[in-house]
Amino acid sequence: MAETLRPNRPLSVADAWAVTAQRAAETTFFFDFDGVLSPVTDDPDASQPVDAVPGVLEQLATTVRRVAIVSARPVSFLRSRFASLERVDLYGLYGLEVWHEGEVVTEPAALPWIPAMNDLAERARAELPGQILVEFKRLSVALHYRTAPQLADEVTRWGHEQAEELGLKIQGGRMVVELKPPVDQDKGMVITEGVRNAGCAWYFGDDMSDIKAFDALRAREAVDPGFFGVAVAVANPETGAEVSSAADLTLDSPDAVAEFLTDGLRRLQAP
Numbered sequence: 158m159a160e161t162l163r164p165n166r167p168l169s170v171a172d173a174w175a176v177t178a179q180r181a182a183e184t185t186f187f188f189d190f191d192g193v194l195s196p197v198t199d200d201p202d203a204s205q206p207v208d209a210v211p212g213v214l215e216q217l218a219t220t221v222r223r224v225a226i227v228s229a230r231p232v233s234f235l236r237s238r239f240a241s242l243e244r245v246d247l248y249g250l251y252g253l254e255v256w257h258e259g260e261v262v263t264e265p266a267a268l269p270w271i272p273a274m275n276d277l278a279e280r281a282r283a284e285l286p287g288q289i290l291v292e293f294k295r296l297s298v299a300l301h302y303r304t305a306p307q308l309a310d311e312v313t314r315w316g317h318e319q320a321e322e323l324g325l326k327i328q329g330g331r332m333v334v335e336l337k338p339p340v341d342q343d344k345g346m347v348i349t350e351g352v353r354n355a356g357c358a359w360y361f362g363d364d365m366s367d368i369k370a371f372d373a374l375r376a377r378e379a380v381d382p383g384f385f386g387v388a389v390a391v392a393n394p395e396t397g398a399e400v401s402s403a404a405d406l407t408l409d410s411p412d413a414v415a416e417f418l419t420d421g422l423r424r425l426q427a428p
C-alpha cells in the first residue's frame with residue numbers, strides 16, 4: 158500500500174494497522190476512559206482500568222508519537238488510576254483540564270463556575286431521590302441513575318430545569334445527566350486541536366460525547382487527504398448502537414480494547 162493512500166471504507170482491521178505502521182511517528186492514539194479502558198460499574202468511584210491497560214498504553218506511547226486519555230472525569234481522578242504512566246497525556250472534564258508538566262491546568266473561563274457547581278451538587282443531593290448518585294467534579298455535576306433507571310425522566314427533567322435557570326450546558330451519557338459550565342469545550346475540540354499536526358489518529362469511545370471526537374477525525378480527513386483517522390466504538394447496551402454507527406470499527410468491551418492494542422503493538426513493532 159502506497160504511503161499516501163487512505164484505505165477504502167468500510168475499513169479492515171488489517172488495513173488500519175498497516176497504514177498506522179507506515180505513519181507511527183506521526184500517529185496519536187486518543188482514548189476515552191469509562192466504558193473503554195474501564196468496565197462500567199454501579200459506583201463511579203469504584204472504576205478501575207482493565208489490568209493490562211496501563212502497560213499497553215505506556216508501550217504504545219513508546220511506539221507512536223503520542224497517546225492521550227480524553228475523559229469527562231477530572232484529571233485528579235485519571236491521575237489516581239494512571240499514576241504509573243509517564244508518557245500518556247491526560248485531558249479531564251472534556252478538556253477543561255489538562256495535565257501539563259506535573260500540574261493540572263484549568264481553562265480560565267470555567268473557573269468562576271466552581272461555586273455554582275458546588276451549590277448545584279448540594280441542591281441535587283437535597284432535592285433528588287436518594288437513589289440518585291450525585292458526582293461533584295469541581296467544574297461539572299453528574300447525576301447518575303444507573304441503579305434507579307425508573308428515575309431517568311425525573312432526573313433528566315430536573316437537570317434541564319437547572320440548566321435553563323443557571324445557564325448551564327447539558328451532556329447526556331450512559332445512565333447519567335451531566336451539567337457543565339457554558340464554556341466552549343468538548344472532546345471534539347480537544348481532538349481538532351490534537352490532530353492539527355498529525356498524519357494519523359485513532360480515537361476509542363463508547364458514549365455520546367465521543368461522537369464529537371469521531372466527527373473531528375472525519376473533519377480533518379475531509380480537508381486533508383493525507384490524514385488518516387480511525388474511529389473505534391466500544392459496544393454497550395446503552396449508547397452502543399449510536400456510537401458504533403458513527404465508527405469505523407467496533408470492539409466488544411474494555412477487555413477487547415486491551416487485546417486489540419496488544420495485537421496492534423505486535424503489528425507496529427514487527428520488522
Ligand SMILES: O=P(O)(O)OC[C@H]1O[C@H](O[C@H]2O[C@H](CO)[C@@H](O)[C@H](O)[C@H]2O)[C@H](O)[C@@H](O)[C@@H]1O
Binds near residue numbers: 189197198199301331
Ligand atoms: O468520558 P468518560 O471518561 O467516558 O466519562 C463519562 C462518564 O463516566 C462515568 O460515568 C459512567 O461510568 C460509571 C462507572 O462505570 C457508571 O456508573 C455510569 O453509569 C456511567 O455514566 C463518570 O462517573 C461520569 O462523571 C462521566 O461523565
